[in-house]
Amino acid sequence: MNHMDRQIRVAILGCGTIGSELATFIDSDECQQAQVSALYDLDQSRSISLRNKLLSNPRVTESIEEILLDADVSLVIEAAGPDAIQSYSKDIVLAGKHLMVMSVGGLLHGDIYAELDSIASESGSQIFVPSGAVGGIDAIKACRDQLDVVILTTKKHPDTILDISVGNIKKDSDRKYPREIFYGTALDAVKRFPFNINVAATISLAGIGPIRTMVKIVADPQVSGNVHEIYASGSSGIMRFTMENIPHPENPRTSYMAILAAIETMKHSSGRGIRIGT
Ligand SMILES: NC(=O)c1ccc[n+]([C@@H]2O[C@H](COP(=O)([O-])OP(=O)(O)OC[C@H]3O[C@@H](n4cnc5c(N)ncnc54)[C@H](O)[C@@H]3O)[C@@H](O)[C@H]2O)c1
Structure with a gap:
C-alpha cells in the first residue's frame, strides 16, 4: 500500500531510541494502516536524521504547536520523557488527538492522570499506555x-x-x-x-x-x-x-521489550479486528 493511502497519520514526539524504532515500524510494509507524518524533538538534528531514514518523508516541526494545529495528525506517540507529558499531553488530548504514552512515570505527577482521563472523555481521544517492559x-x-x-x-x-x-x-x-x-x-x-x-x-x-x-x-x-x-x-x-x-x-536504560510492546499496541490502536488478552 502506498504511504499516502494509509489512514492514521502519526506524529512522533521524541526521536530518540523508542521514537525512531516505532517510526521505522510504522514506515514499514508490516504496518498497513498508519504513516508517520510529523516529527518533533527538542534536538532538531534527531528529527532530521530520523526523517532521512523514512520513506514517508514526514515533516520536521519546530514546535509541538505545529502538530496540534495539523488536523491530519490523529495519533501522537510520546517517546520523549516525563517533562514532555507535563508540558504537552493535555494540549494533545484537548486537540482531539489520540496519545500513546511511553514516559508513563509522567502520568503519576500531580493530578495529570485524572485530568487527562477527563479531557479524553470529553474530546473522544484514546490514551494508550503499552504494557512496556513487563508481562502480567x-x-x-x-x-x-x-x-x-x-x-x-x-x-x-x-x-x-x-x-x-x-x-x-x-x-x-x-x-x-x-x-x-x-x-x-x-x-x-x-x-x-x-x-x-x-x-x-x-x-x-x-x-x-x-x-x-x-x-x-x-x-x-x-x-x-x-x-x-x-x-x-x-x-x-x-x-x-x-x-x-x-x-x-x-x-541501555530502555528494554527492547518496551519497543515490541508499543508496536503491538500500535497494531491494535485502530480498534478493529480481533483483540487477544484483556
Ligand atoms: N513504558 C516503558 O516501558 C518504557 C521503557 C523504556 C523507556 N521508556 C521511556 O520512554 C521515553 C523515551 O525513551 P528513549 O529510550 O527513546 O529515550 P531517548 O533518550 O533515546 O530519546 C528521547 C528523545 O526525546 C527528546 N526529548 C526529550 N525531552 C523532550 C521534549 N520535552 N520535547 C521534545 N523532545 C524531547 C530527546 O532529545 C531525545 O531525542 C523515556 O521517558 C523513557 O524513560 C518507557
Whole structure:
C-alpha cells in the first residue's frame, strides 16, 4: 500500500531510541494502516536524521504547536520523557488527538492522570499506555480489586541507573553488590528514577495505585539486561512474573521489550479486528 493511502497519520514526539524504532515500524510494509507524518524533538538534528531514514518523508516541526494545529495528525506517540507529558499531553488530548504514552512515570505527577482521563472523555481521544517492559499487566488489571500486595523488584547494572537525587550511579569498587538502592512506593520511585522505572508506573496504574504499589531497585553488575520481578497477591491468588530483558544497544536504560510492546499496541490502536488478552 502506498504511504499516502494509509489512514492514521502519526506524529512522533521524541526521536530518540523508542521514537525512531516505532517510526521505522510504522514506515514499514508490516504496518498497513498508519504513516508517520510529523516529527518533533527538542534536538532538531534527531528529527532530521530520523526523517532521512523514512520513506514517508514526514515533516520536521519546530514546535509541538505545529502538530496540534495539523488536523491530519490523529495519533501522537510520546517517546520523549516525563517533562514532555507535563508540558504537552493535555494540549494533545484537548486537540482531539489520540496519545500513546511511553514516559508513563509522567502520568503519576500531580493530578495529570485524572485530568487527562477527563479531557479524553470529553474530546473522544484514546490514551494508550503499552504494557512496556513487563508481562502480567493483563492479569494485574483483571484482579486489581482482589489484590492486597504488589511489589516490583527491578535489578539493573549500576551504570544504567540514574537517581536524580544523586546523579548517575556508577559501579563503585568499594561497595558490595548486589546492593538495594531504593525501597518505597511507585510514586516515589518514578520521582527519583524518572528514566528507569516507567514499569512501576504502568503496574501501579493497572493495579492498586502508585501509593500501595511498592518498588525495590537493586544495583547488580552481574545482571545482563534489565530484570523485573513482580509479586502480587490477594484473594484471587498469587502471581509472580519475571522478565529478563535485553537492553536496546543505543540506550541501555530502555528494554527492547518496551519497543515490541508499543508496536503491538500500535497494531491494535485502530480498534478493529480481533483483540487477544484483556
Ligand atoms: N513504558 C516503558 O516501558 C518504557 C521503557 C523504556 C523507556 N521508556 C521511556 O520512554 C521515553 C523515551 O525513551 P528513549 O529510550 O527513546 O529515550 P531517548 O533518550 O533515546 O530519546 C528521547 C528523545 O526525546 C527528546 N526529548 C526529550 N525531552 C523532550 C521534549 N520535552 N520535547 C521534545 N523532545 C524531547 C530527546 O532529545 C531525545 O531525542 C523515556 O521517558 C523513557 O524513560 C518507557
